[in-house]
Amino acid sequence: MDLEHKFCRFDADITVVEGTKIEGYASLFGTCDQGNDVVAPGAYAGSLRRLSNEGRAVRMLWQHDPSQPIGVWHEVHEDKRGLYVKGQLLDSVAKGREAAALVAAGAIDGLSIGYRTLRSSKNDKGQRLLTELELWEVSLVTFPMLPSARVAAKGESPETETWSRLAQVLEGARRNMAGG
Template sequence: MEYKFSPPQAALSVTEGHRIGGYASVFGRRDKGGDTVMPGAYGASLKRMAARGDQVRMLWQHDPAQPIGLWDEVVEDAHGLRVTGRLLPEVARAREARALLLAGAVDGLSIGYRTLRAEAVPGAGRKLIELDLWEVSLVTFPMQSEARITRKSDILRDLDAMTARMSAARADVARL
């Protein structure tokens, strides 16, 4: 399996609790490995997955032993591969990922795939024409600078602030 780490053009974001979204891959942009994903590269793979009732996995740093959430929507549009999903709060690593996202320590996305069709570009890597997509990971260092989380939920910060206020209020009541 190959990996493409994509850094943010539009950042990866967290919204509505543990929801995240962004572009896992942007078309027509050469990555740090010299590859360029072409429009349409994911279409057949996404159709095959849907026909099997399967889904693209959400992993932490490409580790298959560390699933951290679910991608609810994986769509190939004119710009690239857009993903929207949710971190699972019941999973410890997902809670850690959420904290790192909110702090800005992690904001990259990366695809795990197998190349089905590519063309060599002399002195410039490959044009990736058809890919078999397996997973999209949250990563520290994306291969493609535009692959970033763009939506982060302010609700997460609000919940943290509310929890702190409730704890302080309980402490005040306990002193009475």
């Protein structure tokens, strides 16, 4: 079994507070991603229990690069919505400072999980239903696969943030096409 990655755009709201603290959802249950996969509730429970029992933690990486940890996840758990994460980017690490600046500027707005599939099946829609996963890491990424989890600045709602960023991107593209 190879390590797989599931990308999650921060539509489900990762919030950045005080420049380095982040929280939100890395995965949403019942949502089909661009790889035609759906994560079932409880898929992470066994893995999270094993990590806790072994005194280990889910890693926070930059773009899935194991040589570039950028922070720590203080809290990772399942709730009725999905896989919730809360942690801190390390400003004592150059890539952590860079990640915080890119998230704050809206240049990075994706989360991605690194995992190994332990159990899955096909559902009635032909999608792969992931029922048991071994979670290794949650990364900040440029291009997520699940377009339903996003970074938002403190006090912004996911809907406001999504439409605001979309408007900014479209305006930037319009300016570029118009020659400046």
